[in-house]
Amino acid sequence: MMANRMDPNLLIDLKRYGEKGAVNIEACFNCGNCTAVCPLTSDDHPFPRNTIRLMQLGLKDQILQSSDPWLCYYCGECTETCPRGAEPAEAQMALRRWLTAQYDWTGLARKFYTSEVWEIGSIILVGVLIALAFIFFHGPIVTDQVELNTFAPVDVIHIGDWIMALLLLFFLLTNALRMHNFIMRRGTKTKIPLAAYASELWSLPYHFATQKRWATCEERPSWISHLLLVSGYVLMLVIIVFFLPWFQTDNVYPLYHPQRWLGYYATIVLLYGAGRAIWGRLEKARQMHRFSHASDWMFPILLFTVTLTGILVHIFRYAGLPMATYVTYVVHLALLVPMLVLEVPFGKWSHLAYRPLAIYFEAVKVKAREMEQAELAPATV
Numbered sequence: 191m192m193a194n195r196m197d198p199n200l201l202i203d204l205k206r207y208g209e210k211g212a213v214n215i216e217a218c219f220n221c222g223n224c225t226a227v228c229p230l231t232s233d234d235h236p237f238p239r240n241t242i243r244l245m246q247l248g249l250k251d252q253i254l255q256s257s258d259p260w261l262c263y264y265c266g267e268c269t270e271t272c273p274r275g276a277e278p279a280e281a282q283m284a285l286r287r288w289l290t291a292q293y294d295w296t297g298l299a300r301k302f303y304t305s306e307v308w309e310i311g312s313i314i315l316v317g318v319l320i321a322l323a324f325i326f327f328h329g330p331i332v333t334d335q336v337e338l339n340t341f342a343p344v345d346v347i348h349i350g351d352w353i354m355a356l357l358l359l360f361f362l363l364t365n366a367l368r369m370h371n372f373i374m375r376r377g378t379k380t381k382i383p384l385a386a387y388a389s390e391l392w393s394l395p396y397h398f399a400t401q402k403r404w405a406t407c408e409e410r411p412s413w414i415s416h417l418l419l420v421s422g423y424v425l426m427l428v429i430i431v432f433f434l435p436w437f438q439t440d441n442v443y444p445l446y447h448p449q450r451w452l453g454y455y456a457t458i459v460l461l462y463g464a465g466r467a468i469w470g471r472l473e474k475a476r477q478m479h480r481f482s483h484a485s486d487w488m489f490p491i492l493l494f495t496v497t498l499t500g501i502l503v504h505i506f507r508y509a510g511l512p513m514a515t516y517v518t519y520v521v522h523l524a525l526l527v528p529m530l531v532l533e534v535p536f537g538k539w540s541h542l543a544y545r546p547l548a549i550y551f552e553a554v555k556v557k558a559r560e561m562e563q564a565e566l567a568p569a570t571v
């Protein structure tokens with residue numbers, strides 16, 4: 191059910207989710223220029239003006255029930271044309287962070303987005319716990335040759351991977367259910383039949399894999415770079431969760447073996463994508479990089495260092511340096527685990543789940559309305 195309760199503190203709260211001075215929607219006088227230039231807006235979703243208006247009025251429930259902030263891909267065109275310097279693109283970004291915190295029942299997303307101490311401290315804590323686990327429970331240390339699987343038995347690491355993957359999935363799914371509750375149960379008066387969910391289900395993996403809407407609003411190289419990054423990221427996740435014994439081996443395979451070139455592909459695109467993201471934020475040349483919240487830095491930095499340490503493990507192993515391999519492997523996991531269990535479900539990268547979900551939910555609503563009209567049609571003839 192739609193609610194119109196005003197929350198006078200909403201704007202103050204929202205500002206905590208934006209980089210200093212970047213949420214300036216008080217300056218907005220609702221001219222509509224931003225919506226007119228936005229390449230992704232539509233009659234049903236006239237953002238960003240509508241969401242800015244809701245923010246100004248403190249209509250918290252209506253914002254929670256809207257998927258519009260997820261339909262924006264931060265091209266920045268609206269900000270460039272705003273006559274009041276209201277920073278509408280950054281306002282959408284802050285709103286997405288705020289929504290991530292609202293979906294998250296644990297409260298961790300809120301802590302991470304509003305406190306750098308919490309975010310960095312939690313990453314350090316999980317990293318230290320992983321390092322301590324290796325210090326106390328590592329396998330025999332062989333020093334006359336590299337035996338990584340003796341130092342870190344692959345079966346044990348694989349069980350750890352599964353625990354990590356299940357935790358990640360549990361938090362993402364439970365938070366996605368809350369998102370569903372806001373948007374699909376409270377946010378529409380249309381009765382949504384299961385058949386509508388089933389009929390549009392294809393769009394979920396499709397938009398997750400392609401981020402096709404982004405290609406509409408961003409210049410193509412950025413979209414391709416993002417696509418490559420996601421492909422490397424998903425490939426690595428699948429390898430370490432499902433095929434670790436095949437990947438973490440003391441056998442040296444020939445260069446043409448898929449174990450090697452799949453690993454090389456993933457590391458190259460991850461290094462390139464994460465490096466490009468970090469460079470873009472340092473350079474600040476593009477609208478979307480003008481303001482960098484701590485959470486915008488954290489993921490690419492972690493991804494870059496995880497990939498770099500993964501490459502170093504590979505080099506040390508091939509160079510026959512046992513201690514360097516073992517130590518770098520521990521550092522690699524001490525960065526990898528917090529990145530996956532903290533940053534993906536609670537940090538910026540949760541948008542990889544929320545964006546396609548929002549597009550899916552909107553498609554389901556449209557389908558449900560069509561089905562409702564089709565049912566009513568014979569009675570009105």
Ligand code: SF4
Nearest residue numbers: 218220221222224272
């Ligand atoms: S954000 Fe700027 S462009 Fe958009 S409605 Fe407000 S004043 Fe106009």
Ligand code: SF4
Nearest residue numbers: 228262264265266268
């Ligand atoms: S940043 Fe781009 S996609 Fe987002 S609201 Fe502005 S113009 Fe639209």
